[in-house]
Amino acid sequence: MILISYLWILIQAFIGFQLVFPVLLAVIRAVRGTIQEKILSADLPDYAVIITAYEQTDQLPDVVNSVLALDYPNYMIYLVADNCDISGLHFDTEKVILLRPETVLAGNVRSHFYAIRNFVRAHSHLTIIDSDNLVSRDYLTVLNHFFQSGFEAVQGVRSAKNLDTMYARLDAARDIYYHYYDGKVLFGAGSSATLAGSGMAFTTSLFRQCLEHLDISGAGFDKVLQHAIVSRGYRIAFADKALVYDEKTTGSEQLVNQRARWINTWFKYFSLGFGLVGKGILGLDWNRFIFGLVLLRPPLFIFLILSVLFMLVNLLISPWMVLAWFTGLCIFVSGFLFSLISSDTDPRIYQSLKGIPQFMYLQIVSLLKAKRANKISVATRHNVKKEFEN
Numbered sequence: 001m002i003l004i005s006y007l008w009i010l011i012q013a014f015i016g017f018q019l020v021f022p023v024l025l026a027v028i029r030a031v032r033g034t035i036q037e038k039i040l041s042a043d044l045p046d047y048a049v050i051i052t053a054y055e056q057t058d059q060l061p062d063v064v065n066s067v068l069a070l071d072y073p074n075y076m077i078y079l080v081a082d083n084c085d086i087s088g089l090h091f092d093t094e095k096v097i098l099l100r101p102e103t104v105l106a107g108n109v110r111s112h113f114y115a116i117r118n119f120v121r122a123h124s125h126l127t128i129i130d131s132d133n134l135v136s137r138d139y140l141t142v143l144n145h146f147f148q149s150g151f152e153a154v155q156g157v158r159s160a161k162n163l164d165t166m167y168a169r170l171d172a173a174r175d176i177y178y179h180y181y182d183g184k185v186l187f188g189a190g191s192s193a194t195l196a197g198s199g200m201a202f203t204t205s206l207f208r209q210c211l212e213h214l215d216i217s218g219a220g221f222d223k224v225l226q227h228a229i230v231s232r233g234y235r236i237a238f239a240d241k242a243l244v245y246d247e248k249t250t251g252s253e254q255l256v257n258q259r260a261r262w263i264n265t266w267f268k269y270f271s272l273g274f275g276l277v278g279k280g281i282l283g284l285d286w287n288r289f290i291f292g293l294v295l296l297r298p299p300l301f302i303f304l305i306l307s308v309l310f311m312l313v314n315l316l317i318s319p320w321m322v323l324a325w326f327t328g329l330c331i332f333v334s335g336f337l338f339s340l341i342s343s344d345t346d347p348r349i350y351q352s353l354k355g356i357p358q359f360m361y362l363q364i365v366s367l368l369k370a371k372r373a374n375k376i377s378v379a380t381r382h383n384v385k386k387e388f389e390n
Helices: 003-032 059-069 108-117 139-148 166-188 204-211 221-231 251-268 274-284 284-298 302-311 320-340 347-376
Strands: 045-052 073-084 097-098 126-132 152-159 199-205 235-247
Touching: 003 126, 003 302, 003 320, 045 059, 059 073, 059 126, 059 152, 073 108, 108 204, 126 139, 126 204, 139 152, 139 199, 139 235, 152 166, 166 235, 166 251, 166 284, 166 320, 166 347, 204 284, 221 251, 221 274, 221 284, 221 320, 251 347, 274 284, 302 320, 302 347
Parallel strands: 045 073, 045 126, 073 097, 152 235
Antiparallel strands: 126 199, 152 199
């Protein structure tokens, strides 16, 4: 009975910590202050811009044209069209290398290394862009500041390309929260920004060192990659002005399938955080310790639902704990709203917050499908029927 009591307290402490952790990091960042990174090198990177597509090609001309409009000359585009009909794709420039693998790869990392094996020259750096993205004109120029400051991995900002449905706006609100706390605040507090799957860049040597020996199937390569980078002692910089415009989910089926894959990757890879926390403690390494805690954190909707559940259970056990849970939830909500206020958020996103209960319900549906998520779909499919418009 005593063991159960201690376990109950431990579980509550772990979940309750997630409510206040982002705000604690914000306080640490504020105390630490803004540290200006010194430019250590004037060399300009030679980029490989890797764009991967699976089955769908309708948005590829747009993403390629946005990259071709960059205000930076030293790059090549490698477009890997996996299991795609490329008969309608034509790019009248030597900067675009169109690649169609002979066999179906069905994996991001496999596509990335297919591009690397077909480099026309030895690029010093690479950046990964999704087939539904658009990039800002100064994207590579902004990344250069961090690489020239000595960083070998940089995450940019994935800003919403579309806000035409309630789901898209709520998806964008979630991204803003994570970009603020898992990007700007986490990096500013002296740790590493988390990787977001696209809009990220690396030295080619580090990327190959971390992933070339692995065959990662399904979603979640960014989880493996960020762990490999931080465990090797590197910090992932956050470039809040390196903008990549990302297609947000617009329909319930699309949302459920996408989130099911994401939830599946958390269950698959969260245990990597234990090793980083241990290395951080033994080596007095702040970056590894804090980033390990971030990897252990459950998806947002899970710890929020558990927090409310624990608060209700404590109505029968301990009124003081009810007050503690209520305070923690208030701190979280305040921190969430602060991230929106601090990020020049579109007014339509604020209006969409009334749809959070339905959004949370779909996340629960995603959780139930998480175990077989990679069998349901390999990649997010866009241009589906739009739902929940407002």
